[in-house]
Amino acid sequence: MWDVVFQGARIVDGTGNPWYRGDVAVQDGIIADMGDLPPDCAKERVDVQDRVLCPGFVDLHTHSDFVIFRDPVMVSKLCQGVTTQAVGQCGQSAAPLDSRYVGLLKSYLGFILAGTDIPWDWTTFQDWFRTVEKLPLAGNVAAFVGHGTIRAATLGFENRPPSREEMDHMKALLREGMDSGCFGMTTGLIYPPGVYSSAEELIELAQVLKETGGLYFSHMRNESAFLLDSVRDTINIGRQAGIPVQISHHKALGRDNWGLVTESLRMVDEARTQGVDVTIDQYPYTSCSTSVRACLPPWAQEGGIGETCARLKDPDTRQRVLREMEDSMDTGKPCSWESMLRNGGGPAGALVTYTPHTPECEGKSLEEIGRAMGRNPLDVALWIIEKNEGCDLACYDAINDDDVRQVLRHEATMVASDSIPAAPGGKSHPRSFGTNPRVLARYVREEKTLSLESAIRKMTSFPAARLGLHGKGVLRPGMDADLLIFDPDSVQDHATYKDPARLASGITSVYV
Known part of the structure; x- marks a missing residue:
């Protein structure tokens, strides 16, 4: 007799195949049988009532590295059906730590700390895994090595190539992470210190991934005017190192770049026909989210947040920063760096969501804050950075909905949230609580951009296969019983930019 049988389900098995009605039996956390099963075959019977039964969602792009310490249940994930998540994205991972640069590393990781009290009692990835294993986690966590973290742990925030000795040290740190159980390396090439790295540096590190069977996930160097160069x-x-690569949260930022995804997706198709294993992930929103520091030119961020704040105290340097911020918003001129002010349409399109030392700013745009304070909104951005010492977040209204649909439909795209759940009382991007239900409600039920089966494949078997999680992502005997029950007619995201932590509805049960 099995432990539990789920009966009367509309089974969407995660493969993309059409749904069918049937039952699923589970024994010791493993799917034991499927088909038309008798009701007395298990100790417990769950009547699914013709709702959808599918694999638990796999979110392969999150920033929960530290959030799991204050919320090991990960309510934001479980309540939208996510049973497995991958951390260490955009070049930022919780390990390794180096005592010489620990202060810099803490400031670098500030906006993904999100108000979490951390023991900081690890040095290596092996140490971090041991610490995490002690947490009462309700879901599965996969980890990546952050390129920015290993660079900062080797040469701080210096804007220069690593020496031979430093390069070898970075490779050793990456190898330690891979040997400890990480799935690959990620980059955040708009953020210091990743922004200071060359293609040659990344390709050399990628050789370690080749040797250890790792993946390369990239927040690319530019997602706006130089999007196509960055995709290339x-x-x-991937081509040079012979490894699988993933374009993280693919999009074209800024009104003057909308539509570029048509060509970027063509480039992905062409690369795949040439044998390059390249895929994409995406969140289904028209605003991106990152730090307020992303409004600053890269040179102003050299050396970390301490040196940034010191520069801003010098009147001449502050004026230079303000001039470059202002110039970056002129879409009639080229901009050599990824300016979020430019991409988001200026201060009106920059919604401040997390500023623990200036909470009065949360939920307001830079323009609104500037008007209330009687200050230039660009100078307000600098003030926020100084007051919060770089621990801040903002949403930027920068993405076209038609582009979202086009990327979502592409066969190489999987759904991922890029989420950083806010600290208690704070705000964040609604994707932290709404990504998967939003796809099911808006892009499946309402707009029919995707079929139900295709959408679920992009959230289950596809990302599971990308990570090499052979026991997850598909409903089949012998697979892990990470299961989700939801009503396709009522599933709905409710998280908004003003109220980003509202739970979705229509998701009945989640089993891990």
Whole structure:
């Protein structure tokens, strides 16, 4: 007799195949049988009532590295059906730590700390895994090595190539992470210190991934005017190193770049026909989210947040920063760096969501804050950075909905949240609580951009296969019983930019 049988389900098995009615039996956390099963075959019977039964969702792009310490249940994930998540994205991972640069590393990781009290009692990834294993986690966590973290742990925030000795040290740190159980390396090439790295540096590190069977996930160097160059560079790393690559949260930022995804997706198709294993992930929103520091030119961020704040105290340097911020918003001129002010349409399109030392700013745009304070909103951005010492977040209204649909439909795209759940009382991007239900409600039920089966494949078997999680992502005897029950007619995201932590509805049960 099995432990539990789920009966009367509309089974969407995660493969993309059409749904069918049937039952699923589970024994010791493993799917034991499927089909038309008798009701007395198990100790417990769950009547699914013709709702959808599918694999638990796999979110392969999150920033929960530290959030799991204050919320090991990960309510934001479980309540939208996510049973497995991958951390260490955009070049930022919780390990390794180096005592010489621990202060810099803490400031670098500030906006993904999100108000979490951390023991900081690890040095290596092996140490971090041991610490995490002690947490009462309700879901599964996969980890990546952050390129920015290993660079900062080797040469701080210096804007220069690593020496031979430093390069070897970075490779050793990456190898330690891979040997400890990480799935690959990620980059955040708009953020210091990743922004200071060359293609040659990344390709050399990618050789370690080749040797250890790792993946390369990239927040590319540019997602706006130089999007196509960045896609080409990312594909080239996969080609040169012979490794699988993933373009993280693919989009074209800024009104003057909308539509570029048509060509970027064509480039992905072409690379795949040439044998380069390149895929994409995406969140289904028209605003991106990152730090307020992303409004600053890269040179102003050299050396970490301490040196940034010191520069801003010098009147001449502050004026130079303000001039470059202002110039970056002129879409009639080229901009050599990824300016979120430009991409988001200026201060009106920059919604401040997390500023623990200036909470009065949360939920307001830079323009609104500037008007209330009687200050230039660009100078307000600098003030926020100084007051919060770089621990801040904002949403930027920068993405076109038609582009979202086009990327979502692409066969190489999987759904991922890029989420950082806010600290208690704070705000964040609604994707932290709404990504998967939003796809099911808006892009499946309402707009029919995707079929139900295709959408679930992009959230289950596809990301599970990308990570090499052979026991997850598909309903089949012998697979892990990470299961989700939801009503396709009522599932709905409710998280908004003003109220980003509202739980979705229509998701009945989640089993891990």
